[in-house]
Structure formats: structure tokens, C-alpha cells
Amino acid sequence: MLTLPQRLLYFSDLVAGYFSKISCPSCGSEDSGLVDRKKLVARLFECGHCKLRFRHPRDEESTLSRFYQEQYSEPDGITTRLPDAAKNLAAGNDLLQLGEGARSAKRLIPCLTAITKRQEIKSLRLLDYGCSWGYMLQEFRALGCNVQGFEISQPRAAFGREQLCLEIVTDPSEVRKDNDIVVCSHVIEHVPDPRQLLNTLRALTLADGYVLLMCPNGSREMQASLPSIYRKMWGKVHPNMISSEFLLATLPDVPLLIATEITDLFGLAENWNGRSVLQADNMSGIELFAVIRGGNE
Numbered sequence: 001m002l003t004l005p006q007r008l009l010y011f012s013d014l015v016a017g018y019f020s021k022i023s024c025p026s027c028g029s030e031d032s033g034l035v036d037r038k039k040l041v042a043r044l045f046e047c048g049h050c051k052l053r054f055r056h057p058r059d060e061e062s063t064l065s066r067f068y069q070e071q072y073s074e075p076d077g078i079t080t081r082l083p084d085a086a087k088n089l090a091a092g093n094d095l096l097q098l099g100e101g102a103r104s105a106k107r108l109i110p111c112l113t114a115i116t117k118r119q120e121i122k123s124l125r126l127l128d129y130g131c132s133w134g135y136m137l138q139e140f141r142a143l144g145c146n147v148q149g150f151e152i153s154q155p156r157a158a159f160g161r162e163q164l165c166l167e168i169v170t171d172p173s174e175v176r177k178d179n180d181i182v183v184c185s186h187v188i189e190h191v192p193d194p195r196q197l198l199n200t201l202r203a204l205t206l207a208d209g210y211v212l213l214m215c216p217n218g219s220r221e222m223q224a225s226l227p228s229i230y231r232k233m234w235g236k237v238h239p240n241m242i243s244s245e246f247l248l249a250t251l252p253d254v255p256l257l258i259a260t261e262i263t264d265l266f267g268l269a270e271n272w273n274g275r276s277v278l279q280a281d282n283m284s285g286i287e288l289f290a291v292i293r294g295g296n297e
């Protein structure tokens with residue numbers, strides 16, 4: 001949850017920026033339509049060009065980077081609170097046991113074996129982009145993957161390096177570019193420019209490798225089926241809502257799988273040739289999953 005000073009600052013930023021020019025943070029188009037609103041002054045628009053759903057007004061980049069160096073947690077239960085992890089570790093608990101549910105690497109394994117056509121994921125070069133303190137990274141390492149993590153928050157990265165002996169870098173220039181798999185879990189909804197992040201992720205993934213992207217589902221089917229939950233998902237912490245429409249418009253001609261249930265993603269992956277675009281029939285789940293072909297030739 002945001003602290004009271006963070007809430008007050010957010011509200012004053014919303015008021016101050018209410019009448020500022022509305023343009024898509026990803027493609028710059030000024031053609032957009034209102035799709036949701038809350039707190040009187042917070043509005044969610046959909047870009048008419050690239051279909052990104054974005055909060056207006058936006059945060060300045062300097063505000064964003066300061067925000068992510070501080071500790072924060074979210075009511076969705078997906079963001080990991082570092083102090084809990086630290087306490088568990090100090091109490092001698094197995095951190096692997098904490099990686100259940102949405103944070104677990106285990107749920108991704110059937111998809112990874114299906115898309116890579118392997119029996120097991122051992123020896124894959126795997127990057128977790130936005131790895132927090134490394135909870136998924138250490139699960140993948142235990143399964144035999146060759147892992148590296150990238151994390152913008154210095155305290156989280158330091159925790160993973162010092163307590164779990166993981167290779168977690170905070171400097172983008174130190175991120176390796178020859179990965180078989182790049183996992184990016186619940187990052188894209190936070191960043192200033194989602195299209196730029198997609199390009200970065202593909203550039204870090206070998207052309208015969210895959211990006212596995214996860215984020216809140218910003219698709220209109222989700223909004224139609226669970227409007228109050230949808231409204232809670234965007235705001236200060238999530239300025240972007242990523243939809244299948246945005247991925248399809250932003251990644252034309254890129255082989256892609258899109259689903260909102262992990263079992264649907266696995267179903268698509270099982271018979272995928274790695275060259276086509278497939279989307280699940282049901283797009284109303286609360287989490288969006290995409291498998292995107294790598295772009296590092």
C-alpha cells in the first residue's frame with residue numbers, strides 16, 4: 001500500500017496534471033479515448049493507434065525512479081515484501097516454499113518445456129528482467145538453469161546477491177544479451193514506455209529463444225467481466241494496462257502466444273510451431289501471459 005505522504009503527492013500530481021496534453025507514452029499519438037476513471041481526477045485512456053491503456057496524467061521519470069528505490073507493496077499480493085522474505089530467511093525457512101502461487105517459477109515450467117521442445121529446462125540461459133530479490137531466479141537456478149537477474153531497486157538486488165548468492169545486476173549495460181529465455185513478471189505495467197521495454201526484452205533474447213511476459217490483464221474483456229477489480233489494478237503503481245490488442249499492434253509480424261490463464265497458455269504452447277500468432281479464446285482472466293519470439297539475431 002502507498003504511504004499517506006505518497007498518496008497525497010499522487011493526488012496533487014493528478015490535480016496539477018489534469019489539463020496537461022494527453023498523449024500516448026508509448027507511441028506519442030494524441031488520438032485516445034477515455035475507458036475508465038476514479039478519484040475524480042485519475043483517468044485511464046486507450047491509445048487509438050497502439051491500443052495502450054495508460055493513466056493520465058503520467059509521472060515524471062525522475063518521480064518514478066525515486067519511487068522504485070523506496071520500499072513499496074501492493075494490495076494485489078503479487079509484489080513481494082522484502083522484510084517478510086528477510087524474516088523468513090533469518091528464521092531458517094526455505095525461500096523456495098515462499099515461491100508459491102503467482103510468484104512461483106514452478107507454474108511456468110510446463111510452458112517453458114513446451115515452447116523449447118525439451119523434457120526439462122536444465123541448462124537454459126535464463127534472465128529474469130525485474131527480478132526483485134530473486135525469488136523466481138533461485139527456483140530456476142535450483143532447476144539447473146544458468147541464471148542472471150536485472151533489478152532497478154538497489155536494496156532488492158543487494159538482498160538477492162548477498163543472501164542468495166545470485167547474480168543480480170542493476171546496471172542495464174551489464175545485462176547479458178544471449179538468453180534462451182527472458183522472464184519479465186509484473187514489470188511492464190510500471191514502466192514509462194511499454195513498447196521500449198518490449199524491444200529491450202526481445203533484444204536480450206536469442207532469435208530462437210522466447211520472452212515470457214506476465215502482467216495484470218488490461219484487456220477490455222477483463223474490464224467487462226470484473227470492472228471493480230479492473231479499476232483497482234490501475235493507478236499510481238500501475239500507470240499502464242497491457243492488453244492483447246496492445247501486444248498485437250506493437251509487435252506486428254512477431255510470433256506470439258497470448259492467454260489470461262496459465263493452462264490456456266500451455267495449451268497453445270503445446271502445438272505451437274514458434275512462427276505464428278495464437279490467442280486463447282477466453283481473455284477475461286486477471287493476469288495476462290504472453291510468449292514472444294526473441295529478436296537477437
Ligand SMILES: [Zn+2]
Pocket residue numbers: 024025026027028029047048049050051052
Ligand atoms: Zn499509442
